[in-house]
Amino acid sequence: MTNPKDLTATSCIKLIKSKEVTATEITNIYLDRSQRVNSQINSLITICTEHALEQAKMIDENLDDHMEKPLLGVPISVKDVISTSNILTTAGSNILSNYIPPYDATVVKKLKDAGAIIISKANCDEFAMGSSNENSFFKCCRNPWDTEKVPGGSSGGSAASVAASQSLLSIGSDTGGSIRQPASLCGVVGLKPTYGAVSRIGLIAFGSSYDQIGPFAKNVEDCELLYNVIKGYDPKDLTSKKQIPDFNFEKSRNLKDLKIAICEDLINENINQNVKSVFDNTVSKISELGATIEKINIPYIGESLPVYYLTAPSEASSNLNRFDGIKYGISDQSGSSSWDTINLTRSNFGDEVKRRILLGTFALSSGYYDDYYDKAQKIRGLIIESFNKVFSNYDIVISPTSPTTAFQIGSLTNDPILMYQNDICTMPANIAGIPAISIPCGMSEGLPVGLQLMGPNFSEPFLLMASKIIEEKLSWNNGVKISI
């Protein structure tokens, strides 16, 4: 019997190709584990048993026709903000708790074409707003390393489902760190691609100039495999890049010629000392690989939090206007007019979503627009210029992914500003649109710590190569595994 904990996507594909197992057998193993573990960690909102077995059967019946598919028979979870045809898609919200999309997101189509088996829809913060998964209408997902702790957010269910081997891969979305931060807290790999590298069609919008869909995996090799499937131009998405430029780099497998910058501005008093010491240890291991590492300051990057929390909620306040109880989603028709329907239905948003709609509405409102929204957009431009200058001198910028390891459920829910600071290291990449990856780099008190690597636009192949070399060097968990 195949142990779901021992497989990777790459090894799973080999087993199916060599006909040692069938796609249906693999699917059943992961469906079974998804069910069992879900009662402990609540990482999944929907387990797609019928759909998954149907997809697996199609592969098994014509295996020879499917042999070349890059994700042949690999079970994957998809964050519940991403539309799946005829499968409940809630965005973690009461408002969409009955919503069945009539179409697949472009990434979901690509996954199916690549032979992946969509086995579940993963829990997340409501409309992807949060850093702990506690804002989900479907209750908080728990961290599989310690079920009293949060898995991070907003793609907490995606990260937890991969960490807990309920699926081999997952798809999440990252607006301010929502892939990388939970990847860090759950000890898996998560990539936020360059803005425009992956189609956003079918992603329920939060902050449209920030949102990117990206992969979760157990290791960098699997992450690359999944990224290569989902990337690419989509004529339906005006912001997807028509041609992803080739990023030129030496594919020599060492880091000797690399110039790596440590962004000092991100390593301030907010970074927990244990995280800092794991990070420092990681830096010295990277320097053993021969890379040149220098500490630098990046002008304006210290303003990322206000820039992000003024502009992203502004976009959200506009995007979430569509939830009105009239076209789709739940509807409160107890009032006497359509205006009542709209107002009463929207009362069903959760607290954090309401807070961000209000904050964004304020930043865009007459009399405040220039001082808040427009000011923040200009500083966003200054941050982009800062990064451009940095990448003319350095190949990669590194930092811890998250200032802390997984924290206690409930410990930050009453303090929005403290909660927002969880994204302090991840927001700059969204602000600049650049790609960034989190890989596990060590443990602190039994919980994983993540290393973030940021690169220039469309440098994903290079970032992944560098991440693979660093991953090999680190042996981050010293063999310690999740017990559940």
Added chain:
Amino acid sequence: MSGKEKQFNILHISELAKLNLSSEEENLFGKQISEIISHFSSLQRIDTSTFESKYWEIQDNKIHPVEYLRDDKVQDSFSKEQVFQNAPSKENGFLKIKKILDR
């Protein structure tokens, strides 16, 4: 600018946002958002007078709308059933809503 952040008016903003808030929520969100806004006042100290362009004009991945326009061809679309499959209330192929006049 000074003192402006104190003027966050929860009643006005919640009306603009089409959110019915309970008085408890008004107090909580009013207080929290005022705090957030004053926490963000650091931005006002940054000189952006030399920054002329909008942020997206300096990104590599500029949007060139013309390049993206497809030919004006008839294509398959969703069926009416699909479009209406999630509608809370419908009748004879239309969305059914409550009155919108005499507010």
